[in-house]
Amino acid sequence: MARRHHEGEGGGGARRRIHLVVLLLICVTCGAVYLVCSPVLRNPFEKELSSSSSEKKKKTMVVGSLDDKESCCHGAEGTELWGEAVNWGPHLILNSSYQCCTACKANSKCNSWVFCGDRDKCAAKYGECWLKVQEDLLAPQVQETGPHVAWTSGLIYREGTGVIELETEHGVVHIQLMPDCAPQSVAYIIELLRLRHCSDCVLYRAEGRGEFWDAQGNHVSMTAFGPPYAVLQGILAAQGVPLKDIPMEARLQVKRGMVGWVEGGPDFFISLANHEEWYPRYTIFGSVLEKNMTLIEELASLSTAPSIWSGVKVGVLKKRISFNLRKPS
Numbered sequence: 001m002a003r004r005h006h007e008g009e010g011g012g013g014a015r016r017r018i019h020l021v022v023l024l025l026i027c028v029t030c031g032a033v034y035l036v037c038s039p040v041l042r043n044p045f046e047k048e049l050s051s052s053s054s055e056k057k058k059k060t061m062v063v064g065s066l067d068d069k070e071s072c073c074h075g076a077e078g079t080e081l082w083g084e085a086v087n088w089g090p091h092l093i094l095n096s097s098y099q100c101c102t103a104c105k106a107n108s109k110c111n112s113w114v115f116c117g118d119r120d121k122c123a124a125k126y127g128e129c130w131l132k133v134q135e136d137l138l139a140p141q142v143q144e145t146g147p148h149v150a151w152t153s154g155l156i157y158r159e160g161t162g163v164i165e166l167e168t169e170h171g172v173v174h175i176q177l178m179p180d181c182a183p184q185s186v187a188y189i190i191e192l193l194r195l196r197h198c199s200d201c202v203l204y205r206a207e208g209r210g211e212f213w214d215a216q217g218n219h220v221s222m223t224a225f226g227p228p229y230a231v232l233q234g235i236l237a238a239q240g241v242p243l244k245d246i247p248m249e250a251r252l253q254v255k256r257g258m259v260g261w262v263e264g265g266p267d268f269f270i271s272l273a274n275h276e277e278w279y280p281r282y283t284i285f286g287s288v289l290e291k292n293m294t295l296i297e298e299l300a301s302l303s304t305a306p307s308i309w310s311g312v313k314v315g316v317l318k319k320r321i322s323f324n325l326r327k328p329s
């Protein structure tokens with residue numbers, strides 16, 4: 001942004017003066033635009049260590065769709081879920097996985113769906129939409145996964161299902177997962193849940209709402225967009241669970257309580273504010289239950305040390321918070 005201006009040789013005094021005035025105007029305008037826009041344009045999630053592999057990851061990422069939470073109806077390609085059928089595929093031929101997902105949502109017994117959408121691989125099964133029931137939605141029965149699998153599958157977490165617990169020494173945070181918005185991300189979390197201990201799970205950054213967002217998370221007009229950035233940041237990973245490249249999935253308006261990936265993970269964030277200015281940059285895969293936002297606020301107010309990561313002012317927790325991931329008991 002801070003660009004050096006070179007003036008050309010020659011030109012009369014008057015012309016030069018006009019040039020100077022124009023230049024000055026441009027500088028003032030640029031400065032104003034910079035002041036207004038920089039917090040918006042700046043990525044608040046520069047990682048402590050920028051690795052070259054993260055740069056590569058960004059490029060191979062699939063560009064996801066822009067959604068709102070209500071209209072999300074996605075599934076994971078190359079995945080065949082098993083389970084008892086409430087509707088057999090040959091009886092329900094549809095045109096898209098979205099239609100199949102919608103059909104599942106409309107059937108109160110259905111909590112998972114399997115659709116055959118690859119014309120070549122599916123052959124006679126093309127268009128089949130199976131509506132199924134998983135006994136344990138946080139440990140679904142997977143028949144097969146991989147690029148050779150013709151099926152696309154999705155999970156539907158209705159109210160009261162698909163909530164995971166993030167257990168810290170300060171209390172337990174309940175997070176509603178959103179597999180219809182971010183199926184691959186939720187599949188990864190389900191892998192982590194299988195372990196007894198989430199070895200690398202930690203929160204390392206904590207920043208409150210400052211004077212920029214109110215208690216409901218709404219931005220206070222005429223103020224900046226941080227720092228502080230109203231966010232908790234950490235890592236969701238464990239030894240033995242390789243992080244497959246999580247693609248960009250549903251990118252939503254970031255609301256207070258929402259949980260999403262920093263780039264392609266495993267670094268993640270929990271938002272304390274309605275961050276309209278971040279749209280449409282981040283994949284959102286869950287949301288903290290309203291009742292637990294008090295605890296999130298407490299965590300955000302823990303003691304931090306200021307630091308600068310790639311030009312971004314951040315609050316680093318003096319004592320990192322390890323946590324475990326578990327299914328509700």
Ligand SMILES: *[C@@H]1O[C@H](CO)[C@@H](O)[C@H](O)[C@H]1NC(C)=O
Pocket residue numbers: 093094095
């Ligand atoms: C699928 O597409 C075909 C052709 O466009 C259309 O005739 C049919 O009604 C569609 N089926 C559904 C279930 O939308």
Ligand SMILES: *[C@@H]1O[C@H](CO)[C@@H](O)[C@H](O)[C@H]1NC(C)=O
Pocket residue numbers: 171172173174289291292293294295
């Ligand atoms: C978190 O939310 C759950 C479910 O609403 C509630 O039972 C629990 O007490 C809350 N925990 C904290 C620490 O707020």
